[in-house]
Amino acid sequence: MLIYRLLTGEDDVGFCHKVTKALSEGWALHGNPTYAYDAHSRKMRCGQAVTRIASNQPYDPDTKLVDY
Template sequence: MDIYRFLSADDDSSFCHKVTKALAEGWVLYGEPKYCFDPDAGKMRCGQAVIKQVADQPYDPDRKLTDYE
């Protein structure tokens, strides 16, 4: 089964660290990164989808996606 996450943060090094951590944990980039301006915060925000293939198991919407192995 593939599981999907969308990572987002301000456009700064914390976002890069978040994506790098996900890659180190076995997640794979899915699609291109996205950028948009948040007018309320006055900042650029970025996002990146990642997926991870895990052993077949029942999907549980109450389970953290990072808990799947």
């Protein structure tokens, strides 16, 4: 089963660490990152989709994706 997550956050080092942590846990980048201005907070926001294959596990919507 292919698992999909969208990582989002403020454009800062914390977002880079979030993506790096996911990659170190076996997630792979999926598509291009996104970058947009949040007028409410007046800050730039980033997004990056990641995927990972979870072998021999049925999908359960009550399971957190990081627990697969």
